[in-house]
Each structure stands twice: as C-alpha cells, then as structure tokens.
Amino acid sequence: GQQLNQSPQSMFIQEGEDVSMNCTSSSIFNTWLWYKQDPGEGPVLLIALYKAGELTSNGRLTAQFGITRKDSFLNISASIPSDVGIYFCAGGGETSGSRLTFGEGTQLTVNP
C-alpha cells in the first residue's frame, strides 16, 4: 500500500525559531493535507494543497505541494508555545478512494 515518510519524528526548538518538516512518498498523490493534533483532541486541518507546485500560506504556516506530487513540506515561522503538538501530513490519491494515507507525525516542542 501507499506509505508516507514524515520527518523529523520530533523537534525541540526555542520560541521564535522557524520550523520545517516534510513528507515523502514513493506514490503520487492528488492532494496533500497538513493536520495539527493537540493532546487529547482530534486532528485539525491546517492547510490543503491541490496542485503540484502549489505554495499555500495560513498565517505563520506555509506548505508546498512538491512538483513530483510525491512530497510536501510545512514551514512554521516565528514559533510560539501554542504551536506545540503533533503535526501529520496526509495524502489523498486516485487509487485510495476516499481514504487518506497519513504520515507518522512530527512531535513539536517549543521552549519559551
């Protein structure tokens, strides 16, 4: 089946620093999604990408859909303590129907 490799697994940064995480796959996806999950809560959709090469921002968040359709990255600028959480990438493809393939997550810790 399709698999996503998400890296890094965890990050420990100081408040104010920029953060970058990415997902790669051996399969092509039509859609890349980025979610954030706070402890004890469900994942919240941050950014959705629909076209290869697309670069989309949401406040301090920027994500790109790789030109090969096999990768995506998420950047967070000027991190703040409330950015703490687990970030998941997810890909949707023609062969997966309504399903998403999730990355394993990046645990972000921000030190004040």
Place this chain on the structure above:
Amino acid sequence: DAMVIQNPRYQVTQFGKPVTLSCSQTLNHNVMYWYQQKSSQAPKLLFHYYDKDFNNEADTPDNFQSRRPNTSFCFLDIRSPGLGDAAMYLCATSRGSGSPSSYEQYFGPGTRLTVT
C-alpha cells in the same frame, strides 16, 4: 458552527463488555470515517461509509462493527473489548464529492476508551 461531535469524550468499559461510541455531524458530508489512534501514532482507519455504502479495511478486527442509520449519525460498536482496544477513537467526515477538496477530512474531538 458546522462540526463533528463525538460522545462521550471519555468511556470506560470492562473487558468483554460491549460498548458503543457515537458520532454526529452537522456538515452534511457524504462520507464518515472511524479511526483508532494509539499513543502519538498516526490514526488508523477502521472503516468508512460513503453514504450508505460500508467500506471495511482488510485488517480491521471482526470485533469492530459500525452503523450509519442516517447522514448525520454513525456509531462504532466494539462487541467484546480487549485490553488492546484501549485507544482514542476518532470520527471524521468528508464531502466525497469527487472534487479535490473532497479529500479534506474533518475530525471530531475523539473518544478516549479505557478497558479495565
């Protein structure tokens, strides 16, 4: 506000005692999903409904069943919970319309299941 609601947020059940988790949505989405998530792992899809069509994942144990009586509600039944079924159970919805945005899944807050 349109949303996905899960009840209860916390559920404790005894080993082997059937339990039902509930999900409702006000988004009027066609697709509803049930995921199992264990400690900081990625959500694992158990099954989903596209309208009334039930789609089971190949590795979902028979112990897990689901019902979708109407567009708004979906239930997860665990017939005989084992200690290994303790997890966060997430419900999600999507439009399923065939457009690119149909892949966007919107999650509820989850139900934390404890098995004693």
